[in-house]
Amino acid sequence: xxxxxxxxxxxxxxxxxxxxxxxxxxxxxxxxxxxxxxxxxxxxxxxxxxxxxxxxxxxxxxxxxxxxxxxxxxxxxxxxxxxxxxxxxxxxxxxxxxxxxxxxxxxxxxxxxxxxxxxxxxxxxxxxxxxxxxxxxxxxxxxxxxxxxxxxxxxxxxxxxxxxxxxxxxxxxxxxxxxxxxxxxxxxxxxxxxxxxxxxxxxxxxxxxxxxxxxxxxxxxxxxxxxxxxxxxxxxxxxxxxxxxxxxxxxxxxxxxxxxxxxxxxxxxxxxxxxxxxxxxxxxxxxxxxxxxxxxxxxxxxxxxxxxxxxxxxxxxxxxxxxxxxxxxxxxxxxxxxxxxxxxxxxxxxxxxxxxxxxxxxxxxxxxxxxxxxxxxxxxxxxxxxxxxxxxxxxxxxxxxxxxxxxxxxxxxxxxxxxxxxxxxxxxxxxxxxxxxxxxxxxxxxxxxxxxxxxxxxxxxxxxxxxxxxxxxxxxxxxxxxxxxxxxxxxxxxxxxxxxxxxxxxxxxxxxxxxxxxxxxxxxxxxxxxxxxxxxxxxxxxxxxxxxxxxxxxxxxxxxxxxxxxxxxxxxxxxxxxxxxxxxxxxxxxxxxxxxxxxxxxxxxxxxxxxxxxxxxxxxxxxxxxxxxxxxxxxxxxxxxxxxxxxxxxxxxxxxxxxxxxxxxxxxxxxxxxxxxxxxxxxxxxxxxxxxxxxxxxxxxxxxxxxxxxxxxxxxxxxxxxxxxxxxxxxxxxxxxxxxxxxxxxxxxxxxxxxxxxxxxxxxxxxxxxxxxxxxxxxxxxxxxxxxxxxxxxxxxxxxxxxxxxxxxxxxxxxxxxxxxxxxxxxxxxxxxxxxxxxxxxxxxxxxxxxxxxxxxxxxxxxxxxxxxxxxxxxxxxxxxxxxxxxxxxxxxxxxxxxxxxxxxxxxxxxxxxxxxxxxxxxxxxxxxxxx
Numbered sequence: 023x024x025x026x027x028x029x030x031x032x033x034x035x036x037x038x039x040x041x042x043x044x045x046x047x048x049x050x051x052x053x054x055x056x057x058x059x060x061x062x063x064x065x066x067x068x069x070x071x072x073x074x075x076x077x078x079x080x081x082x083x084x085x086x087x088x089x090x091x092x093x094x095x096x097x098x099x100x101x102x103x104x105x106x107x108x109x110x111x112x113x114x115x116x117x118x119x120x121x122x123x124x125x126x127x128x129x130x131x132x133x134x135x136x137x138x139x140x141x142x143x144x145x146x147x148x149x150x151x152x153x154x155x156x157x158x159x160x161x162x163x164x165x166x167x168x169x170x171x172x173x174x175x176x177x178x179x180x181x182x183x184x185x186x187x188x189x190x191x192x193x194x195x196x197x198x199x200x201x202x203x204x205x206x207x208x209x210x211x212x213x214x215x216x217x218x219x220x221x222x223x224x225x226x227x228x229x230x231x232x233x234x235x236x237x238x239x240x241x242x243x244x245x246x247x248x249x250x251x252x253x254x255x256x257x258x259x260x261x262x263x264x265x266x267x268x269x270x271x272x273x274x275x276x277x278x279x280x281x282x283x284x285x286x287x288x289x290x291x292x293x294x295x296x297x298x299x300x301x302x303x304x305x306x307x308x309x310x311x312x313x314x315x316x317x318x319x320x321x322x323x324x325x326x327x328x329x330x331x332x333x334x335x336x337x338x339x340x341x342x343x344x345x346x347x348x349x350x351x352x353x354x355x356x357x358x359x360x361x362x363x364x365x366x367x368x369x370x371x372x373x374x375x376x377x378x379x380x381x382x383x384x385x386x387x388x389x390x391x392x393x394x395x396x397x398x399x400x401x402x403x404x405x406x407x408x409x410x411x412x413x414x415x416x417x418x419x420x421x422x423x424x425x426x427x428x429x430x431x432x433x434x435x436x437x438x439x440x441x442x443x444x445x446x447x448x449x450x451x452x453x454x455x456x457x458x459x460x461x462x463x464x465x466x467x468x469x470x471x472x473x474x475x476x477x478x479x480x481x482x483x484x485x486x487x488x489x490x491x492x493x494x495x496x497x498x499x500x501x502x503x504x505x506x507x508x509x510x511x512x513x514x515x516x517x518x519x520x521x522x523x524x525x526x527x528x529x530x531x532x533x534x535x536x537x538x539x540x541x542x543x544x545x546x547x548x549x550x551x552x553x554x555x556x557x558x559x560x561x562x563x564x565x566x567x568x569x570x571x572x573x574x575x576x577x578x579x580x581x582x583x584x585x586x587x588x589x590x591x592x593x594x595x596x597x598x599x600x601x602x603x604x605x606x607x608x609x610x611x612x613x614x615x616x617x618x619x620x621x622x623x624x625x626x627x628x629x630x631x632x633x634x635x636x637x638x639x640x641x642x643x644x645x646x647x648x649x650x651x652x653x654x655x656x657x658x659x660x661x662x663x664x665x666x667x668x669x670x671x672x673x674x675x676x677x678x679x680x681x682x683x684x685x686x687x688x689x690x691x692x693x694x695x696x697x698x699x700x701x702x703x704x705x706x707x708x709x710x711x712x713x714x715x716x717x718x719x720x721x722x723x724x725x726x727x728x729x730x731x732x733x734x735x736x737x738x739x740x741x742x743x744x745x746x747x748x749x750x751x752x753x754x755x756x757x758x759x760x761x762x763x764x765x766x767x768x769x770x771x772x773x774x775x776x777x778x779x780x781x782x783x784x785x786x787x788x789x790x791x792x793x794x795x796x797x798x799x800x801x802x803x804x805x806x807x808x809x810x811x812x813x814x815x816x817x818x819x820x821x822x823x824x825x826x827x828x829x830x831x832x833x834x835x836x837x838x839x840x841x842x843x844x845x846x847x848x849x850x851x852x853x854x855x856x857x858x859x860x861x862x863x864x865x866x867x868x869x870x871x872x873x874x875x876x877x878x879x880x881x882x883x884x885x886x887x888x889x890x891x892x893x894x895x896x897x898x899x900x901x902x903x904x905x906x907x908x909x910x911x912x913x914x915x916x917x918x919x920x921x922x923x924x925x926x927x928x929x930x931x932x933x934x935x936x937x938x939x940x941x942x943x944x945x946x947x948x949x950x951x952x953x954x
Contacts (some may be wrong), residue, residue, distance in 0.1 A: 035600070037266070038094060038706070039111045039223070040230045041066045041120055048091065058086060062127055068234030070121045071108065075166060080105070087122065093656070093707060095122070109708045113246055117708075158289040158327060160361045166199070166294055166299040167467050169329040170322040174343025176313045178368035180333040182437055184310040186456040187331075187463060189448055192258040194464060196305040199251075201225055201262045203297065203319070204312045210262035214884060215268055217444045218528070219737045223250035224266045238287075244294060248301035252531035256444060260302055291321035305469045315350070323347070325356040326362040326714045329467065334370045360681050366463060371433045393881040431459045445520075489762060497843055498761040499830035505757065505823045507546075516552040517756040518566045518773055519749055524740040526566035533575045533670050533713025535701045539720050539735060540743030542869040543820035544860070546717040547583050549743065550674040551590055553715065554579050554597045559670050575668035575713060576601045580644030582613055583675035598644065605667060607646030615798045616640055620679060624688050633695035634703060641671050641700075643713070659704075662711035670713040676722060677869075683725050684871060693726035721869060727882060736775065745817045747807045751780040753822060754806075758787050763845060769784075785844075788829075792848040794840060799848070807854055809924040812911030820865075821858055821925065828854035859929030866910075873910055876903045880930050888932040891919035 036043055036050075045066035051057070060079035065072045075083050084106060088095045094109045106122035120631045161167075169187070173180040180205070191198050202210035202225060214221075231243035247262075254261045256886050287293060296604050299307040311319040322328050330351065344367065351365060434454035440447055444595065451457050489497070518526075525534060540546045556562040560574035578601035582594045594613065602610040611619075619640065627633050638655020647661065648654035662669055673696075680689040697716060706713055735742070745753070759769050767775070775783070781803040783784040786804070793799035810821045832850030833841075841847045867874035876899070879886070894904045904920070907913040913920045922932055 035292070037111055038108065039227050040181065040234055041068050041071065042230055044071055044091075044108055044110075044120055051090065051942055054383060058082070061086075064235060070104075070123050072123050072125060074125050074127050074129070077128065078096070078200075080124050080126070083124055092703070093659070111246065111250075112708070113242065113249060114709070116242055118242075118246075132855070149763070157358065158287075158292070158325065160359065161296055161327060163468075164300060165296045166304050166307050167329055167469065168295055168299075168309065168322070168325075168327070169467070170203075170309045170311050170319075171329060171331045171333060172311045172317075172319055172323050172345055172347070173313045173333040173340075175340060176207065178313075178333050178335045178340055179431070179437075180313065181213075181310050182440070182451075183331075183333050183368055183370055183431060183456065184308060185210065185213075186431070186451045187258055187449065187460045189457045190452055190460045190464060191306055193457065195258075196469060197258050197260075197303070199260045199262065199295075199299050199302055199304045199307045201307065201309045202264040203309045203322070205264050206312055208268060210261075210310055211263035211265060211268050211444075213440060213447065214261060214444060216442050216736075217256065217524070218254060218261060218263070219259070219738055221263050221266050222253045222532070223247050224263050226265050226313065228262070228294065228298070232290070239297075240294060241297075244297045244301060248298055249531060251298075253528050255530060257448070260304060262298075289321070289325050289327075292325045306467060315347075316697065324350065326355045326358065328578055329363045330365040331368060331463070332365055333370050335371050336369065363466065366466065367428045368460075369428070369430045371728075372430050373433045429459060429462060430454050431456045469740050471671070475795075485625065490825075491842065491845070494761065495830050495834045498758065498763065498845060499834060501761050502757060502823045502827035502830060506820055506827060515760060516549070516565075517753055519743075519745075519752070520773075521741050521743055522549065522566050523773065528740070529573075529713075530563060530567075530571045531573050532710055533668050534711075534715055535704050536741055537697055537701065537716045537718060537723075537734070537738045538719055538741050538743060539723055539738060541720055541818065542865050543818040544743040544745070545819045546719070546743060547586075548583070548819075550579070550672060550717050551593065552717075553577065554672055554904075557597065557600070559668075559713075573668070575670045576604055577670050577672060578602070578610075578645045579583045579672045579674070580613070580641055581616060581673045581675055581679065584617075584678040601644035601669070605645060605647070605662075605669070606665070609649055610646035610813060611643045611649050613644070616644055620692070624686075624692065628691065629687065630691055630695045630699055633692045634699035637696050637700050638703070641712070644671065645669065659707045659712050663709050668711050668713070670715065672715045672717075674717040676716075676718050681721070683722055690726045690728075693722060697723060697726060698730070718868060722920060745819055745822075746815060747811070747817070748777040748780065750807060750810070750817045750819075750822055751777060751784065751803060753819060754787070754826065755780055755784055757823070757826065758784070758845075763787065766939040787844065788846045788851060789841075789844040792851060802848075802851070805841055810858065811923060811948055812925060813914040813923055814910075814911035816911060818862070821862055824858050824861060825851070825854045828857055855924060859925050859927070860930075862925055863929040870910065872906050876906055877930065879903070880932075885931070888930070890927060890932050890934050891916070891921050892919060893920065 036046055038044055045064075048064060048066075056844075060076040060082055062074035062076065064074070067806060073083060084097065087106065088106075091108055096107050096109065098104060098107050099611050104121040105124045107119040108122060110118040110120055112118040127292075170181050171184040171187070184200075188200050200210065202208050204210075205226065211221075211224075228243070228247045231246065232240040235243045237243075251260050251262055254263075289770075295307050295309065309322060311322060313319075322816075323330050332344050332347055334340040346597065348365065432455055434450070434456070436450045437454055437456075441450070474831050516522075521538075525536065525538070528534075529536075538546065538549070553562055554577050556565060557577060558574050559577060560571055562577075563571050563573075579594045580598075582591075586594065598610050598613070602608065623633075623636060627636060635652075635655065637651060638658075640655070642654035642658040643649045645658070647658050655696055658669075676693065676696075677683075680686070682694055683689045683693060697718065701716075704710070704714060720735075723735060727734055750776065755765060755772055755775075759765055759772075763786065765786060767779075767783050772780075781801075784803055788802040789795070790802060790803055791797055791799045792802055806825065807817065810817050810825060826846075829846045829850040832853055833845065833847045836850070838847065863877060867877060879899065880897065887896065894901070899907075904913070907920075909917065911923070912926050913922050922930070926932075
């Protein structure tokens with residue numbers, strides 16, 4: 023029998039969309055342990071899972087499958103034709119199942135093994151029609167155009183140009199479906215791995231679903247993918263990666279050619295992409311294809327309805343390959359109708375110095391000849407004279423269109439190696455000019471020109487009742503004082519930071535099952551309170567993104583920080599009771615009772631599986647479902663499905679509940695079950711009626727999840743509460759405007775502003791410099807960011823609020839005429855830093871025991887020893903202790919010397935030597951750049 027602990031992680035990254043996913047679960051188990059002796063073989067097909075077993079072992083087989091697939095495996099008492107069913111991912115009211123059939127056999131295998139197989143569904147008629155024998159029907163106007171980027175070879179910038187064109191589209195306010203169709207080297211999928219570490223659905227899923235769909239139109243399969251891909255909307259682009267995991271891309275079972283070979287409709291690939299785009303209501307479907315001539319790409323490039331974009335460089339090999347591609351198009355899929363677009367050619371990676379050179383002109387002449395050849399119809403076609411005359415008269419027009427769309431994109435060193443973050447890729451593409459180079463392609467697409475959004479003018483008040491400078495300083499002081507600690511729960515507004523926008527955007531169509539990781543002071547409790555204050559997930563998402571969504575779920579806190587003030591405690595209790603009533607429950611057990619129950623079980627439960635079940639029960643009890651009854655957690659998901667409700671539970675305050683997590687093994691087991699076991703179990707429930715948000719410190723994750731901590735944190739990285747310099751400035755601007763201080767923008771535009779824009783609008787807050795504008799003092803925004811950043815480029819929101827509070831407090835009674843043009847005076851900003859540093863160190867020591875021990879040694883040094891720069895030997899620190907300082911951003915090494923940022927230097931009593939002063943600031947700027 024397989025233990026529950028072994029199965030906790032068996033489904034990691036697997037969603038049961040098709041029989042392939044059902045088979046994958048068994049393959050992963052087979053990799054870990056031996057299969058049961060009674061199991062002879064397993065064959066998975068699109069229509070069933072056939073299990074060969076020893077005679078008389080059917081009861082064991084059912085029990086084993088129930089243990090493997092948990093709540094997904096059911097016994098259908100009403101259908102005697104099958105022995106069981108496995109519930110697949112489905113749309114509401116359209117449940118998809120995979121029948122399970124047992125076959126008893128005496129056949130003797132030397133070793134029981136799993137037999138994977140490829141099914142060939144009989145719904146696709148063999149002998150596909152030749153491409154030239156019958157043209158596919160033109161798409162109606164309500165279908166989005168399909169634009170496919172292709173190249174004869176790799177390394178020519180095809181993927182870069184695809185992404186750049188996607189940016190051109192969204193800059194023009196179009197909505198895009200971007201498909202990574204390169205199933206052998208999925209570049210876009212790799213690029214998005216950090217932003218979408220766990221994509222909801224993939225191109226490979228779409229192909230497999232349609233392949234096994236008995237409906238020739240695959241309506242339900244396409245609608246299922248459209249439903250899931252709603253949660254992969256980034257910057258107005260729906261992303262359909264090649265695979266859900268880039269680590270599994272080598273195991274593609276159903277390929278595009280399997281759809282096309284023997285298909286009744288040879289253009290089925292284009293059709294399903296058009297149908298998916300229509301279902302998503304996008305303006306354009308954009309596909310990045312595999313390079314070269316293969317069945318991975320021909321389904322689209324040989325469809326005359328597709329807007330085919332061929333990317334080449336100036337190399338002779340690339341030009342020759344492009345010629346072959348165009349000849350293939352001329353032979354098999356020429357553009358014969360007015361609605362069929364001619365191919366577009368992009369000459370990529372052209373250096374600026376070659377733009378007007380003879381070499382480029384020579385290559386252009388070659389391409390011109392190719393264009394003319396490709397514009398001619400095949401000679402063996404029987405065309406009536408009238409049609410021939412029409413075609414002849416239109417050739418010159420086609421040449422003009424194609425020549426107009428023969429685009430050149432420039433070479434940029436910054437794009438030789440694309441960065442890991444999607445935002446930085448966009449920034450580099452815009453700076454390179456490639457996005458602008460591709461804008462002419464927009465005019466070739468049959469899409470309505472979007473109306474320019476009317477920018478809302480910032481209205482400067484002419485009211486004579488403008489608050490006095492002192493009043494504004496007092497208001498800023500009072501608001502920031504409350505925001506230093508989130509435990510007050512005051513205020514209904516919140517800043518939609520990038521992690522919160524990601525959290526909302528990625529869960530527009532399903533409840534989140536997410537662990538939100540952040541350091542002490544990063545805003546975990548504040549975010550926890552703001553989310554539960556919204557009462558429903560729909561309201562939170564609409565507030566974060568600014569537009570309505572359909573998916574809704576009630577929100578209920580089941581565990582909270584012990585340090586909440588009375589107002590926040592009442593908010594938590596009220597929300598718990600309100601949600602329970604809305605679900606028809608009356609008696610949720612209190613959070614204090616939950617804390618006591620957890621404490622009592624620390625001496626009883628020892629296994630991860632036991633703790634997972636107990637956490638599920640706690641969730642149910644916390645919302646008032648079957649209080650104190652074992653098994654309530656599993657029953658809750660069934661009940662929610664039955665009453666057609668969705669629920670999101672929110673957990674905070676784990677550091678209060680598990681104060682000995684660093685050394686206490688049982689506490690680590692309990693935490694690991696919550697952080698890994700519970701989310702994985704919830705993610706596999708049919709219909710996903712129950713979600714969870716867990717706010718937790720990074721050091722707790724590292725202590726509890728020893729083996730897979732890096733993998734887990736990478737999975738939830740987009741939602742981690744971290745602040746780089748741009749986000750920090752955005753927070754300052756938001757707090758400033760909330761305080762009634764006028765800045766040159768409106769608050770709704772803050773999330774779109776870049777660092778330079780934010781720096782400019784904050785001049786009324788703290789001036790351009792920490793002195794008069796003509797002084798040689800440091801720029802105010804740059805100084806504040808550098809002073810509060812550690813050497814990992816990270817800033818804590820609590821440090822920012824503390825600095826603003828202390829600076830405003832010092833500025834309230836200032837009457838110096840030099841500072842009448844700003845809210846915060848330079849002396850107040852500089853004077854706030856020592857207190858900020860001391861408080862930060864105190865808070866870190868509460869969280870990080872290892873760092874506290876090193877800080878104690880540093881404070882015990884003589885004053886004359888605490889100088890920057892320093893060496894390890896001068897401070898008498900061990901190598902491991904210095905490593906702890908480096909890993910936490912407390913020091914940075916430059917050659918043989920170490921430096922310390924201001925946010926730690928002042929609190930630890932270190933002083934700067936003449937040599938150390940300029941280096942500290944330059945290193946701070948370097949660290950801030952890395953953090954961004």
